[in-house]
Amino acid sequence: MVINTIGVVGAGTMGNGIAQTFAVAGIPVILTDVAQAQLDRALKSIDGSLERLVKKDKMTADAKAAALANIRTATTTEAQQEADVIVEAATENLDLKLRIFADLDRVAKPGAILASNTSYLDVNEIAHFTDRPGSVLGMHFFSPANVMKLLEIVRGADTKPEMLATAISVARKIGKVPVVV
Numbered sequence: 001m002v003i004n005t006i007g008v009v010g011a012g013t014m015g016n017g018i019a020q021t022f023a024v025a026g027i028p029v030i031l032t033d034v035a036q037a038q039l040d041r042a043l044k045s046i047d048g049s050l051e052r053l054v055k056k057d058k059m060t061a062d063a064k065a066a067a068l069a070n071i072r073t074a075t076t077t078e079a080q081q082e083a084d085v086i087v088e089a090a091t092e093n094l095d096l097k098l099r100i101f102a103d104l105d106r107v108a109k110p111g112a113i114l115a116s117n118t119s120y121l122d123v124n125e126i127a128h129f130t131d132r133p134g135s136v137l138g139m140h141f142f143s144p145a146n147v148m149k150l151l152e153i154v155r156g157a158d159t160k161p162e163m164l165a166t167a168i169s170v171a172r173k174i175g176k177v178p179v180v181v
Contacts, residue, residue: 001111001166003173005030007083009100011042011073014117015089017145020046023070024063024146025174030083031073039073046071049146077103085113085170087139094121098129105130113163115139116154123156133158137167141176151176 006022008015011033019031019042033039050067053059059067072079077100080086086108088100097116104114114136116126127136138154151171155164164180171178 001084001113001162003027003084003166003170005083006170007032007080007086007108008089009033009077009080009086009104010089010091010117011035011038012089012091014141014143014145016042016045016049017143017147018087018089018117018141019071020049020067020146021141021174021176023067024050024059026066027070027174029071030079031071032075032077032079033073034075036075039075043068043071043073077107080104081107081109083108083112085115085139085166087115087117087141089117089141092118092121094125097121097126101126101129101136105132111135113137113166115167117141118154123154124158127156127158134160135163137163139167139171149175149177151178153178153180155180 005028007030008019019029022029050064123138127133137159140152142148153167168178
């Protein structure tokens, strides 16, 4: 599966780090959150994080500009329609995650991977709240997501092998060490 665009839902600390990771790897990101103020804070945080890398000579100013140009923001889930992989990075609240996944199930294109960044909630329960449980898995980034190398990929009971293989490939493309659990 070719990955042209990544969606990230939730512009808090984890969502920021996840979006930054993909953007720095050269993958366009659609970062969504219900609050524009949260998106504005996220972009400021990402800009600051990248600027620190520039000051430490770990990134050029041009690379920083390119990474920032890879991030679009929106306050509606509909913006995720073109994403090939959508990573939900909301707080660890099952009811909230179920609502997000129901909404993503409604708007995501056929074949898109719907991934949760959950650290402990049941991916199977989340998957069965959608009409596409075979496309749902966990992609648990460790904090800070833009620094930590480990990416736990949680295979659900119904996760299709090709979706799992794509998640592993994406993890490697962004410089993470994927561990399937």
